[in-house]
Amino acid sequence: MVNGLTADGIDVRVQRRGTTGTIVILIDQDGERTMLPYRGAATLLDEVPDEWLEGLELLHIPAYTFKGEPVGDSVTKLILRARQKGILVSIDASSTGMLTHYGVDKFLRLMQELQPNFLIGNQSESEFLGLCIDGEAGPALSLLPDTIVVTKAGADPTVVLGSPTGKLTVTVPPVTGVRDLTGAGDAFAAGFLSTFLATRDLKSACVGGHSSAARVLCSPGASMPV
Template identity: 55%
Template sequence: MLGVLGDLLEDHVVWLREPLRAASDTEVTMYRVRGGSAANVAAFAGERHPTRFIGCVGADPEGDRLVAELAAHGVDVRVQRAGRTGSVVVLIDPAGERTMLPYRGAATLLEPVAPEWTDGLAHLHVPAYAFTGEPAGTAAADALRRTAARGGTVSVDASSTGMLRAYGERRFLRLLGTLAPHVLFANRAEAEALARGGGGAGSDGADLRALAGRLPRTTVIVKDGARPTTVFAPGHPPLRIAVPPVDGVRDLTGAGDAFAAGYLTARLTGAGIRAACAAGHATAARVLRTPGASA
């Protein structure tokens, strides 16, 4: 079974129909959808592989609705209930790029989880957002260590440059060094931010190789939009996998989460790295024309 630990939130997705007008009105189309990076991964993975979500939502109607919606994707949902369910305002410009205004709310209140919630997991995936609040950060690190100690594999997603800047790139690299995830997912900007935090200029492939060298037990997967995905696997030369073109891109929200879901479920069913990346690309392509992480 695949486990995913982290945020289950409500996304308020705002598609801008014109350039944002500060201090005035802007024409938009708005959508309310389930969000949260971890929940997005779980929803896409649950369609094809046994998947468990672990997190915390408020003891409120929003939390009830989000749990039911995620469970409808075939996910085994295990949540603590505390505080107020979080939400994110996601501004989408006409090119599909996102600007996110998060209020994580109850997601940060996750306490160390019961052992039976992680028992039986072949793999545990945690977006880095989980580390940015307490007690959730401690709970996430504990769950990752527990899974690895039992012989499972683990992965972390770098989440966002804003998150890395707030947490501290060097501090995050130190955390990765102690957790030793089997896989680190990052987009190009996140990987370059970590390369800079590790002392590299972060402007070309050599710097990204240096980042991978700082994580000698971790396969580092760097996504770069429509450009090839690069995989730095320990002991192997960089592997570049082309991304099939997608027409009519309108919203990039959740594409990275969908990629992680496709990649991890493929690997758990025996696929090699190249085939798993292809599965990730195919899953990510499903969300690019719809509001938020929906398909």
């Protein structure tokens, strides 16, 4: 895995301990997936050295990392250190299953403490957290005055709330030849965040996210065609 990421030009930093995690993914005829995860070493990330933050513009964290120790405490401290250094922070809501086990109120309190610049989730996750309901601001949005909430809704428009200009709705271009939804949400986040860093424009960031996600939807697994 490390060799593959390095070959793609990624500067990989790892801690080695425990057993590498595994996920069994079952894909139905519509491309929807069911995941059976074994997190393994993913929960064992310990204190992250300061040099891992050097040169960063943005730190992106999946909410899965808050469930389990020592990774939960390590990542929480890492985010606070990043904010102190002026690094932008993005958090992906991950899944309603994870949020259920972690606790919605507990998660929202943590978000209040961390005040990430971006909180990205799909429609189910945003509604579950009370952040975006039927495309409008939910009651929990007021808890995060410094956070831009980005809600994906599949083929329906992406909704951005908490932005300086108010609500932003961005249409998703149609995608043909969908094979597998695995990794599309992460691809959206990658496209959204990288485009935002390049343009500082939220609409352009959504367009970049949609483009990135579309490439993954048309390819089996969490991958893009070469």
